[in-house]
Amino acid sequence: xxxxxxxxxxxxxxxxxxxxxxxxxxxxxxxxxxxxxKNLCDSLGVFLSLITEMAQSDGEDGxxxx
Numbered sequence: 001x002x003x004x005x006x007x008x009x010x011x012x013x014x015x016x017x018x019x020x021x022x023x024x025x026x027x028x029x030x031x032x033x034x035x036x037x038k039n040l041c042d043s044l045g046v047f048l049s050l051i052t053e054m055a056q057s058d059g060e061d062g063x064x065x066x
Contacts, residue, residue, distance in 0.1 A: 007047050014040045 014037060021033035 003047060007044060010040055010044045010047075014044070 017033055017036045017040060021030055021037065024030040024033055
């Protein structure tokens with residue numbers, strides 16, 4: 001799957017979970033939603049970290065030997 005589409009999908013799920021958290025009435029529901037948001041943000045962070053690493057190392061070490 002295309003990483004860009006995955007990041008967009010994760011972002012959409014974060015917004016959905018945030019809306020659900022706003023509608024949650026009990027502390028347990030809010031906790032569950034906040035855990036979902038945290039996990040989704042961590043997942044999105046993996047992609048962003050990888051992009052950052054690739055951008056920083058681009059051209060410094062030359063081509064990657066295979």
